[in-house]
Amino acid sequence: MTAMTREVHSITNDPRTRETQASIASVSDQDFYITRTYGVFHIPARPKSVEYAIVVVTPRGDAIDLGDNRRFPFMISAREIAEDIIQDLGQHGIFVCATERPSEAELASARDVRDAWYRQLVTEADEMWARGHSYREISDMHRRAVIAMKLEREWAYVPQRSIECPACGEKLKAGVALCKHCGATLDADRAAKYFPNGPHDKFAHVSGDASPHTVAANRKPVAG
Numbered sequence: 001m002t003a004m005t006r007e008v009h010s011i012t013n014d015p016r017t018r019e020t021q022a023s024i025a026s027v028s029d030q031d032f033y034i035t036r037t038y039g040v041f042h043i044p045a046r047p048k049s050v051e052y053a054i055v056v057v058t059p060r061g062d063a064i065d066l067g068d069n070r071r072f073p074f075m076i077s078a079r080e081i082a083e084d085i086i087q088d089l090g091q092h093g094i095f096v097c098a099t100e101r102p103s104e105a106e107l108a109s110a111r112d113v114r115d116a117w118y119r120q121l122v123t124e125a126d127e128m129w130a131r132g133h134s135y136r137e138i139s140d141m142h143r144r145a146v147i148a149m150k151l152e153r154e155w156a157y158v159p160q161r162s163i164e165c166p167a168c169g170e171k172l173k174a175g176v177a178l179c180k181h182c183g184a185t186l187d188a189d190r191a192a193k194y195f196p197n198g199p200h201d202k203f204a205h206v207s208g209d210a211s212p213h214t215v216a217a218n219r220k221p222v223a224g
Helices: 078-085 104-132 140-148 188-194 212-218
Strands: 003-008 022-026 032-036 039-043 052-057 060-067 070-076 094-096 162-164 171-173
Touching: 022 078, 022 104, 032 078, 039 052, 052 078, 078 094, 094 104, 104 140
Parallel strands: 003 052
Antiparallel strands: 022 052, 022 094, 032 039, 060 070, 162 171
16 A cells, blocks of 8 residues: 655654654545644645555643633643544544554455545535536535546536637637637637648727627628
């Protein structure tokens, strides 16, 4: 097995706890930053070239505020910290290893849990899309799930920003050289590059304040 390892070092030098540690393994392709009173923890995304990413956690100190400038210090074990960190991340395929490194069985189980959740997300998005065909209801996590499952869904594509042709008023993708509706040249440089002998020669360049009448007036007559 191959892995990416990230160490989260202890803030204590107590020799009784220095060698105690817990390992968090992740088969998710997503980064997570978890904030607790005793620190901020980064669980990195699993790189495509390895089976899992792993974070090594060591014990940390914390304190309870008793008031009147009194604090009660205590130690939190590495395993308690690890379990606390991942409490909402299990469905992503993140878990605390039983030993220093995850076993094949643990990794297989984590992948099964992650894939089951991905399937649930895809089903949920399918139902939302069927109700209203609204991209706003589809979250990044829904899209991440369908990509991870290598599925094709109409709702998985992020709508591209559209512009309005200044000549005919039709909606177009941003950055196009020619209007597919009226043939007006919207970007003369790109039109010359990609259509050196193409349709851009038939129409005059259209600026932002051009009107359909201007475009029509500049069109060359077509021989009958």
